[in-house]
Amino acid sequence: MQSKISQYTTEIEAFEPKTAEDLERFRIRFLGTKGIIKDLFDEFKSVSAEEKRVLGKVLNQFKQSAEAKFNAFKDDFTEQTNATNKEDLTLPGEGFQIGARHPLSLVRKQIVEIFKRLGFVLAEGPEIEDDWHNFSALNFPEEHPARDMQDTFFVQKPTGTESDEDTKQEAFALRTHTSSVQVRLMEARKPPFRALMPGRVYRNEAISARAHCFFHQVEGLYVDEKVSFADLKQTLYYFVQEMYGEGTKVRFRPSYFPFTEPSAEMDISCTICKGAGCPMCKQSGWVEILGCGMIDPNVLENVGIDSKKYTGFAFGMGIERITNLKYQIKDLRLFSENDVRFLKQFETEVI
Structure with a gap:
């Protein structure tokens, strides 16, 4: 296990990312939930108590070195991205459409x-509206065709409670x-x-x-x-x-x-x-x-x-x-x- 750590340490020290994608692959390989460090800590659980005293310190130092490498380059790429995305205030502004009245x-x-x-x-x-305001008060006779379902959208409003056996329905309509x-x-x-x-x-x-x-x-x-x-x-x-x-x-x-x-x-x-x-x-x-x-x-x-x-x-x-x-x-x-x-x-x- 110690030889693995030594080998991975050499790899970390030699790592020089060229792009943000390279750095992300490094993070996944070493620091990800299924990465090398996670595997090493799982393996660490099965070693003897005497070996844990020696390997524990080495393993923690290895993890810290991987995190330090990642954080160092992370800051560099963040600065580069901010510099690239910085707005040029000399460029003309973007227009926007003005709405119109219907x-x-x-x-x-x-x-x-x-x-x-x-x-x-x-x-x-x-x-x-109710029947009175929409029809009756306006002198519409009971047989007028405007009262028919073909011309009017009727809705029903229940009057009374659910416990009433003779619940009546009063006609309402969309005016x-x-x-x-x-x-x-x-x-x-x-x-x-x-x-x-x-x-x-x-x-x-x-x-x-x-x-x-x-x-x-x-x-x-x-x-x-x-x-x-x-x-x-x-x-x-x-x-x-x-x-x-x-x-x-x-x-x-x-x-x-x-x-x-x-x-x-x-x-x-x-x-x-x-x-x-x-x-x-x-x-x-x-x-x-x-x-x-x-x-x-x-x-x-x-x-x-x-x-x-x-x-x-x-x-x-x-x-x-x-x-x-x-x-x-x-x-x-x-x-x-x-x-x-x-x-x-x-x-x-x-x-």
Whole structure:
């Protein structure tokens, strides 16, 4: 054993590593968990007590010499690596990409700013709604198709404890429109008020270039004494001119909504084809952008507002549709695919 130690000592003294890899191989060979020193100490356990007194000191000195050799060269290679990796402050800096606002965020902000000039304030509500706020208070009859599972994502909230044998289920839904916020606002406040309600809504629809299972709406509400349809028209005329420019044409068509009477849909001249006809406007030259109308007296009474004293109007628009026309985007799916190439187009836009 002593002759082995002598032989290995000569090897250690002659060792001169050229690279950090050479030094690592030296460490593994002598100091590793399966290295020479570990083997020698295992062998040391089987020698006689008399030999241990002599070999113990020699073996410890051998281990110390191997560690000293490794540490000496380790410091040298560490200094070399640090010198190599030292940053050159004279080199030009590395650039970094600046993020961009999402086009829906840009348009939502612009819509809010336009209506703020007319005195509208913001209101928000939950995305999971009960039947009263999402349907019943808005004058939706029980047989209305919007209550069907084909159009609405319903969820169930258990009422009662698990021990109750007759545990009942109360229907909740992912809100299908932000009109539910109108109900909550009218329940909580007394007229007069003007409010704008932006938010995400959900409908059980097939995803395509023109439809999605979730999208974003902005709804407006104005309740006061002697509010007329003329007030509604002038409000929306102002919005269109501010959003799309003074040359944009507007038309109103009679329509039906359970919560407004009379009701209308508003079209604008297509911003993509300028009225000549294209797939976006279905060759008609017109694109529908919102629904509107005078609040049905039943809705006012449902939320505790005297319909003989107060009147009001409401309108709602899809932010995706407004954005499509403003930036001429033809596929709704682009808004939710997180494609950086698409979003990068809007990095120069400011709010």
